[in-house]
Amino acid sequence: MTQLPVLTLEEITADWLSEILQARVVSVTATPIGTGQVGATYRLTLDYGSGSGPSTLVIKLPSNDPLSRATGKSHMTYIRESRFYQLFAGRKPMAVPSHLYIAFDEDSHAFTLLMHDLPQHRAGNQLVAATLREAALAMEAAATFHAGWWGDPMLDKLDWLSGTRAVPPQLDIEAIYAMFWPAFCDRYGERVTENMRTVGEAFVGRINQWSESRTGERCLTHNDFRPDNMLYHLDDPAKPIVIVDWQTVGVGTGAGDIAYYLGTALDPETRKVQERALFDIYLDSLKANGVTNLGIATAWDDYRRSAIAGFLMGVTASMVVGQTDRGDTMFLAMCERSAAMVLDHRDLAIPS
Structure with a gap:
């Protein structure tokens, strides 16, 4: 290179x-x-x-x-x-x-x-719940880069990708979460809701167990797939949505990106009612992009197991970047929405 x-x-x-x-x-x-x-x-x-x-x-x-x-x-x-x-x-x-x-x-x-530049596109806003149209576009966009390297063994040869098998994990996620969760609670105090505390405590000492429970075909994943990392121009037929900020790109299951987005971008009530329909848009888009070895039931279960993804990012990222008022509000919103998703799918989302 x-x-x-x-x-x-x-x-x-x-x-x-x-x-x-x-x-x-x-x-x-x-x-x-x-x-x-x-x-x-x-x-x-x-x-x-x-x-x-x-x-x-x-x-x-x-x-x-x-x-x-x-x-x-x-x-x-x-x-x-x-x-x-x-x-x-x-x-x-x-x-x-x-x-x-x-x-x-x-x-x-x-x-x-x-x-x-894409001057006619507007940036998404994590603090404002996404519309169903925006969510549908996100499902279609995710399917393009997931399908592009679906099951590609080459990905696991790249030692800079998150989640790769090329080198042993460099960070002990279990220990990091156990350290950051109480720090998160100390920082935000009464802003940490009951749902957030219930979910946060449930995963202390269980991060590795949760990670190992996820199955499904591995592919290229964004891993911070949310509105702040999207640009929209709904009237642009060529690029109605553009995905930016590939700093967390890695290898994982595509359902993880979808759970991360729907759990953090939609308000919990809308997500609860619409998530299966939006997930089906994602599955249809995978097929349209050439994915043939798709187990629908397995993918749906993996989506439900991935409900904690946005919560984990909210807790850990808030502790390692410069603190701002908007950042605090954003991380708390991500955690609150994701906590509701975990509790809605608790039979699979919380390791037993």
Whole structure:
């Protein structure tokens, strides 16, 4: 793989962009966008003088927050996203941004990701429950990248993917959760609801048991599949939804991404009524994308066993990224919605 130089925001100059775009850029300005906790994303506005080219681009860099940046390196989130764009994006039909440049530094884990902008798309918002139309689009989008590498043994040869079998697990998830759960309760106090406490306590000492209970065909998974990581333009027939933030990309069961999304994106009552219909949209989309060895009953059971996924992310991620008011509200919402899902499916969702 060609080693391209990593650039800082200050090095994204008009001259450098002129070389990338093969068009004379006169000036460029950067404006922060997005709500990411681990990455820093900017919209670049380009002036061509008398020439022409894309008026805006998007660039993503490591976080400016030292704690979040250290987390990005230690948890391998920066290498995962960089390698995803180097090895997967654009290789098969997927609802992902088109990128112009991707560079990664092995030592520091600094990276530079330059992408085409989608100015007509709006960002999803984790704090506002998704609509059924948005949820259906998410089901279809997940099926594209799950199907693209469905059961592909190559995935387990990549030691940078989350959940890979190429190397032993680098983190003791059982111990991490046992440490973070009481810290989560201490931080948020009375904001931790009864449902959250019931579910949180039920998984202390049972994370590995839960993980080993999940079956199903392994595939490429996003692992943070929720509205904040989606862009929508419902009137765009080509790309009504685009999935971003591939920092947690890994290998796992596709039903896990679906449970994560439906458990964190929908309000619990809507999810309870609509989840089977939305799951069926996902299954139909898998088939439309060429998956033939699909056990429907097994997939549904694995979806139910995966109900805790969003809760685990809410607890652990809140403890390792820079704390913000929005972040606190978001993590609590994820945990509360996911806790309701776990309790709705407790016969399979909670290890016995």
